[in-house]
Amino acid sequence: MAFDADAVLKHLPTAPGVYRMMDASGAVIYVGKARQLKRRVSSYFRKGAHNAKTQALVSQVADLQVTVTHTEAEALILENNLIKEHRPRYNVLLRDDKSYPYIHLSTQQDFPRLSFHRGQRKTEGQTFGPFPSSGAVRETLNHLQKVFPVRQCRDSFYRHRSRPCLQHQISRCTAPCVGLVSQADYARDVRHVEMFLSGQSNEVVDELVGRMEQAAEDLQFEQAARLRDRISSLRRIQERQYVAGAKGDVDVIACRTRENLACVQVFVIRDGRNLGNQTYFPKAPPDTDTEELIYSFIARHYLGRETPAELLVSHALPDSEVLEEALSHDAGHRVRVSSRLRGERRRWMEMAERNAEHALSARMNSEAIMERRFEDLQQALGLDEIPERIECFDISHTQGEATVASCVVFGREGPIKDDYRRFNIEGVTGGDDYAAMHQALERRYRRVKEGEGTPPDLLLIDGGEGQLKQAENVLEDLQLDMILPVGIAKGPRRRAGEEVLLIAGQPEDIRLAPESPALHLLQQARDEAHRFAITGHRNRRGKSRTTSSLEEIGGLGPKRRQALMQQFGGLKGMKRAGVEDLERVPGISRALAERIHGYLNGGA
Incomplete structure (x- = not known):
């Protein structure tokens, strides 16, 4: 039977409340709140200029139910709870709904x-x-x-x-x-x-x-x-x-949208200290206004959680006083939502907006398949959060000669090649992969413990129980228990797709389906670590340890090489330097600086 909108609208109250739209199967497809239910719901069924999202929604409505509340703020709280319960496909949804x-x-x-x-x-x-x-x-x-x-x-x-x-x-x-x-x-x-x-x-x-x-x-x-x-x-x-001029507790919320993709950046400031930022990509129907998206994000994100005294937002929100009333009631203290910002607060917002724009661009430029792989990995391993950084280790040698360990890094955007590392293994018995793995892991994560570099969320080891045990021992000694070590071992027939995952602390291993996006991600990281280790091993075995690669650059004699090494501390520092930085070293001309820069960065 077709939905009779006129019959339903005739009996709707004018009081504030929440309405739920259902499709023919009885599933809730949209939840909304209204100051006056009859006026708000009637607007959906008037003939006129509706965007494509609203037209698609109305065409699927088979039933409508309402709940009357005392105030609009009370309706907002109820709307938030119903959206979390039913997760309607035409509402703005957040994937991550865990506590801080x-x-x-x-x-x-x-x-x-x-x-x-x-x-x-x-x-x-x-x-x-x-x-x-x-x-x-x-x-x-x-x-x-x-x-x-x-x-x-x-x-x-x-x-x-x-x-x-x-x-x-x-x-x-x-x-x-x-x-x-x-x-x-x-x-x-x-x-x-x-x-x-x-x-x-x-x-x-x-x-x-x-x-x-x-x-x-x-x-x-x-x-x-x-x-x-x-x-x-x-x-x-x-x-x-420290955030100059900050007083009290403030969250800075900026939103940027592009091509039906939305990014919300939240900077958290507590007691004058910047505690960092978090990026969210809310799932929203096409043609959702930015103001509506921020409004829905704040309601979904803060109701039921601790809320600071003030939220700074990048766009002026309609009915912000209702949102403030609902947040204040839920938090037990006054909460303000401010969009007209000046001075220091305007600079905070500009910082958040820049981060939102950058994150949105990175998201759009990265392959969608990589995001899906990380999300699938979270589900496959039962993680609380989608991992942001994976580091994978492998060992390469020829009958124990010139052993090299590799560390490759993957983020949500794919390989992070600037963070790749190799370790020349010394002082272990040739062919002892366990000792080599232990040395490489200890060297890498001891530096992390001392504040050098970014620790991963997941540590992937190419190997079985023996290699994984080395990782567990190193992480326990360094007390880096927030890093999850995982071993990826080849199956009995050593065929791709039959890998076995060994999780530290879990008695049973995990076997993912060959078509699993999570398995594809781990295979990619494992293969990249293997490639990087073999390349390093071959270079170490075939190249003289006493020859400097700078000797291959014409016009760069011993004194100039020494000056460069003293100025930049090594090849790594020189590689990061620009042409202008190299030119400042005594004896280095513009032309020579360009040759050095090109050689170190693959251009010569």
């Missing part, structure tokens, strides 16, 4: 632990945040450990130590597990962590300065030097996280 991650401090213990936390906050101890992503938490924890050596190891690891671990050796922990620090000194570091995460970093610096000056007066120069280094590190963290 936090930093947790287990203050109930004698020697508290700092750790990553997501989910309910009704746990013992203190939680700090929220942070926009797990990567932002990881970065902050890494910075904190350099300044405040509070343990971040799991309790099971902590309780069974008989000697200090690697974290103590690299000055990232004071080893309370074996009694190398008093409870009073440890508590002082914990108090400083609490102060810093609560926005009192200036007070922490003042206290450390006082202790440094006192140590110098007492002729304890080594202690004064350690405090000086702490102060320097803490000020560098402040430079990264």
Whole structure:
């Protein structure tokens, strides 16, 4: 039976409420809220200028139900809950609906632990945040450990130590597990962590300065030097996280759309500290207005979650006072939505808009198949979030000679070749792939622990249980337990499509279908690591270790090569330099600088 719109509209109330449109199968295809139900719903069925999205929606309506509410703000909250429940295809939807991650401090213990936390906050101890992503938490924890050596190891690891671990050796922990620090000194570091995460970093610096000056007066120069280094590190963290002029809690929300693709960029500012940003790509029907998209994003994203006191938005929103009322009611405090921005806040928005534009361009330029592969990998491995970065390791040698390990990196946009690395393996028995893998992983992730480079979300190892065990041991020693190690082993017949995935901590392996997008992604990373390792091995075996590649450039003698090496620190620094940078080195002309640049970057 055809939908009789006139009969339904005749009995609709003029009160605020929520309406649900269903198709012939009874599935909810659209949920909306209205200040006056009769007027809003009637507008869909008037003959006139509707865009293609609305025309397609109306043509599929077979039934309509309404729920009357007391206020429009109450209707907005109900609309949000119904959209999350039914996920109608004509509404703006968010793929990621998980809670924000936090930093947790287990203050109930004698020697508290700092750790990553997501989910309910009704746990013992203190939680700090929220942070926009797990990567932002990881970065902050890494910075904190350099300044405040509070343990971040799991309790099971902590309780069974008989000697200090690697974290103590690299000055990232004071080893309370074996009694190398008093409870009073440890508590002082914990108090400083609490102060810093609560926005009192200036007070922490003042206290450390006082202790440094006192140590110098007492002729304890080594202690004064350690405090000086702490102060320097803490000020560098402040430079990264401080937002000039910020007061209170603010989220900056910018949206850019192009060719039916939308990108929303959210910068999170808490207590004057920039906690980072997160990029979202909401699924929206074609021809959705940017204002409607932002309005729907805010409702879906913030209702039911912690909301700051103010949201800065890139577009003026219709009925923003209703949105403010709903958010304030849900959050338990006043929430403002502001779009007319000046001064510092305008600069924040410009930064968010630039990031949104950049992310949108990168998304459009990347192959859609790569995005699908990452999404499928999240489902196949049961991950909380879509991984942003994968690193894959492989070993190559010829009967144990000239062993080289490779590390290739994949992001959501595909291979990140600037982050590829090779490791010349030394000091291990020829052909011992386990020891070679352990050395390469330790060299790579020890640098990560010391703050060099970006850690991955997933570590892929080309090999079976033995190689995977090396990865587990290295990550445990370095306490990088947020990195998931996965082994990819060839099947019994060693044919593509029959690979077996070994997941650290899981007793059973995973076998994906040969047509699985996730398997294709892992195969691509594995094959790329294999290619990169073989190339490095062949170069190492066939090329003299004493010959500099710069000797092949005509007109570049020993003195000029030495000047270049001193100026840029090595070939890597020279490769990153531009022609103008090379030309500034004494003895390097414009023409020679162009030849050097072309040679190092593949142009000669």
